[in-house]
Amino acid sequence: MGIENEISIIDRRTIELHNWFTDNTHLMDAVVQNKCEYEFLGIIREIASVFKIVIIIETEPLADGGLRRWFKVAAKDENKKATITVALIVAFLTSIIVTPITTSISKATEKLIEKFFEDPEINKLEKEKLKLEIEKLRQEISKNSQQLEENSVIKKKKSNFYEVLEKYPKVEKVSFLVSDSNKKERYNEQVVYRRSFKEFILVSDELEPTEIDNAVIEIISPVLKKGNYKWMGIYNGEPIPFSMKSKEFKTLVQVGEIKFKNGTAINCHLVVHKKIDNEGVERITSFEVTRVNNYFENDKPIETPEGRRHRQKKEGEKQQLNLFTKDNDKEK
Template identity: 40%
Template sequence: MTKEPTINKLELHYYFDESDSSHTMDAFIRNKCEFELLQIYNEFQRELGIDIKLETEAFEEGGLTELWTLMGKYPNQITILITLIIAAISRIPLKKSSLEKQDLELSIAERKLNIENLKKELNEKESPNHINIDVLNIIIDSNPKILKHVSNYYKQLNNYPKVKKISTTKLDEKKQILEETTYIKRTDFDKFIIENDDLEPTIDENATIEIISPVLKKGKYKWKGIYLKKEKTIDFYMKDKAFKQSVIAEGIEFKNGTFIDCILEISRKINEVGEIIFSSYAVTTVLKKHFENTVVETPQGKKHREIKEAKKNQFNLFEDNSE
């Protein structure tokens, strides 16, 4: 029985202008591109819990060609990893305006289930007969780090006119082409570049903040407090206009040990190395103010509570009628 060829190499080819017969590339650009690709490679390994060794081979002629050789215990893992890398740098994202819009509308549980199912497949020794590309795309599109590194990669190439297109190809150990080569033209480079590094803000509807320093005058000044859930000191904007106005007009007193229960909006962004950082905090609604044993519910807090209770009662009524 003839043994099926095993995919274990990835060829990445940078094409130059036809009139350019050189096989050279700016060293800083190439090294920055390689850095971003290696970050993508590492992130996929981390996501899938696999350990594949990577080696590079000498460049070949024809523009500039890089060869990656992947070595590991299971051919299946190598095949999936190469497929993921090719998909990440060759499939134009669905949206590119900002990272929060890149995330697919999947719950955390659904995403984990997809990854866990793929991990089970990766424990098989043989290469897969069929790769569910939709599952692979979910892993790519719901990982801001991957999307950011892909964006960084194409940002480098987009600013380097010498590269007219790139291609990716799966090869076997004898460098024979196993699947059709994928090409990405220069006109498509900017479609991979993310224009905005902001992520969707997270909302904590049950935040408690111990007030350290309130703002008792008009203006866009930040308050300071201790965010109890994270046990950290934060500077935050007070966006609850009604509460802010009452503080200024009525001279609400803030003593040591004064707390507010509130809805806290946490802005996030992703930095150049793909790490998610919290960029700012804002209290959108103050629900309650309490000091020692005295708790005072704000009018806006009462309104918010009544709306939530009405929605809950409506949902319970719907459930009763559906039985």
């Protein structure tokens, strides 16, 4: 606690990345080192982008003892609020980088944030008529914590970082340390041991699919014969290939009960499958129509049998809910 009170929060902008080796050397495969640092820096930049601040990251000379690298983070446009935000970004980084994928980032950072705003330097700045800005920053943190929790770029880059180390047996552990600008006082060292590396690696790049009910797709090219061929349509102004998974609707098309003309559209339940690429960017991999509610002829909606069954089921569930609510009101 004494060290924390001595270090100005303004100076807490240097973070040490320390790879500890199983031997007594200070040598590391250059490709492994560069890959790890690339992912590490990517996480810092992504956190900064969530906070909407442009940062500069500078490296300092290597030091002995395994392989230690220092990264100094600064705001491109320096002012007191920006400097505090940078210190906060570094604090978030140390919390996020040591949090396994199965653990909530928000929960892991709650105590960190409380401690951050208890800092004497923050109290001093509040007295210097920055109280309103500090309060705005608190609100930004609350909002941004949720974004960081769901951020696929951070998840993927953290996974890449530990996956590279997990494949390099020489590293027995990795530690992260925030220090002042002179690196004389250090605190909050966070250590992750090799046995835990797998807890940070994504099992799959596949994301939970997005389900959209009542999606309207204009049909460009239907499939009129049997087989797993892709249909083509326009959704939200963009052409998309999609799989028609509704056997009932495909049968109606194949037997000729439904005929397509220029501008024919369907109202459907659309499932969008996505995955994250190596940079953590979400990419759509496929579209599936699992139910067709109705199709349009001359702008007139015609309900399909499966669409009618789905509608009736929803109406029945709604009626049951209303009855349940009324019964509860009467009991009160």
